[in-house]
Amino acid sequence: MDSFTPIAKTTLDTQALVFEDESDFRVHGSVYTDDQIFNAEMRDIFGKCWIFIGHESEVRNSGDFKTSFIGRRPVVMSRDEHGEIHVFFNRCRHRGSVVCREERGSVKRFQCQYHGWVYGLDGTLQGVAKHKGGYPDDLDKSRLGLMAVPRVEIYRGLVFANMDANAITFTAYLGAAKPFLDIHLDRAPDGEVEVVHGAHRTEYRGNWKFQAENSTDGYHGDTVHESFFKLVAEFGNKSGQHGAYTQGDLDEIFAHRMTGRTLGFENGHGIWESPLSPDAAENMRAGPFADYVDWLEGKYGTQSMHEMLNAMNLLIFPSLAVLHGQFRVIRPISVDRTEVAMHFFKLKGASEAYNNFRLSGYQRFFGPASFGSPDDVEIFAFNQTGLQAEEVEWLLLSRGMARETSDKLGVRVAESTDETPQRAFHRAWRAHMGA
Numbered sequence: 001m002d003s004f005t006p007i008a009k010t011t012l013d014t015q016a017l018v019f020e021d022e023s024d025f026r027v028h029g030s031v032y033t034d035d036q037i038f039n040a041e042m043r044d045i046f047g048k049c050w051i052f053i054g055h056e057s058e059v060r061n062s063g064d065f066k067t068s069f070i071g072r073r074p075v076v077m078s079r080d081e082h083g084e085i086h087v088f089f090n091r092c093r094h095r096g097s098v099v100c101r102e103e104r105g106s107v108k109r110f111q112c113q114y115h116g117w118v119y120g121l122d123g124t125l126q127g128v129a130k131h132k133g134g135y136p137d138d139l140d141k142s143r144l145g146l147m148a149v150p151r152v153e154i155y156r157g158l159v160f161a162n163m164d165a166n167a168i169t170f171t172a173y174l175g176a177a178k179p180f181l182d183i184h185l186d187r188a189p190d191g192e193v194e195v196v197h198g199a200h201r202t203e204y205r206g207n208w209k210f211q212a213e214n215s216t217d218g219y220h221g222d223t224v225h226e227s228f229f230k231l232v233a234e235f236g237n238k239s240g241q242h243g244a245y246t247q248g249d250l251d252e253i254f255a256h257r258m259t260g261r262t263l264g265f266e267n268g269h270g271i272w273e274s275p276l277s278p279d280a281a282e283n284m285r286a287g288p289f290a291d292y293v294d295w296l297e298g299k300y301g302t303q304s305m306h307e308m309l310n311a312m313n314l315l316i317f318p319s320l321a322v323l324h325g326q327f328r329v330i331r332p333i334s335v336d337r338t339e340v341a342m343h344f345f346k347l348k349g350a351s352e353a354y355n356n357f358r359l360s361g362y363q364r365f366f367g368p369a370s371f372g373s374p375d376d377v378e379i380f381a382f383n384q385t386g387l388q389a390e391e392v393e394w395l396l397l398s399r400g401m402a403r404e405t406s407d408k409l410g411v412r413v414a415e416s417t418d419e420t421p422q423r424a425f426h427r428a429w430r431a432h433m434g435a
């Protein structure tokens, strides 16, 4: 440890807080504990990147809404009378209260609870309570609608918003990670997914980046989830929620997949894939979901079918993870407080029985009374406590650097327990924080 190069003394010198050379990758502890850095992240990361707001299926009908956050900024996603989706700040133009207090629902209009101003589903200001005498008769309501978030893009039903009017398009932002998001959606026979059960939420006393890093961390499973794996070993793993890569690259990558792998992408996105289980398809075919396996094989071919039956966790920088049939949304509340909302999604076109089977697998590891997520969240709180020993300074994220390679798309690839996605995350973090 003593041989490390000197650290940044000013905590706001963000470029010095992520250190990298050929064999060493470190992140400074203040990145997780410093209030000023947290505030800068809200501006430079959550104010510049594409942030997941929700799925179209959550606002299926006109009048439906869902509230969410872009960093700390409260937003509302609504579907108006013409079927169009809007995302605006959940902030009344009068004196700033939220106009929508519920997580989701259906309304004809939004009324602020403080003084009663009324807004349409498209955000327009429709009425000012006790207008007469208090304001000019010709008050220009057209300038007082709910403020729209500058950019909204919908990708295969996923609604993303960006605070930066000049941001690159969402698909450009996804870059080489796009085919991996497609894989999650291509598992649906109808080519799209549906969020139908709302979300289950958990909050932890730790920095938001712990959950972002952990979503693609293949190194912690044997320790944090030891009890789960013991159960699996005892009773046998008969579940079958799995993942994949793209057409064309499959031969090249297949060898890697026998041991699993991690990937790191340019804009901070990352992937963890579990070791391929060659019998997964045959095991499933022997069970009640043979028709689904047959459909996968018919549509994508035998090799891709195997790939698509394996687990693949995708982190879309900075705060959305798509894994095991869920959209996992990480919401930073303060430097040491985070909410995680997990939205299970159904595969449209798959049988009810198969979707229920997926749901029970999800509940077993990720649900409120499960064996997986609650253990992770507890670790994040311990991380935050450990980092209070500020004198130690650095976290080490160099695992697997020596065996990391770059594939033909420029994507970094290493083994399943390596910290390749976490390094990609922090490179992007540093780039945004310096911009």
Ligand code: FES
Pocket (backbone or CB within 6 Å): 092, 093, 094, 095, 096, 097, 112, 113, 114, 115, 116, 117
């Ligand atoms: S703050 Fe909304 S009506 Fe006054």
Ligand SMILES: [Fe+2]
Pocket (backbone or CB within 6 Å): 214, 220, 221, 224, 225, 372, 373, 376
């Ligand atoms: Fe975990």
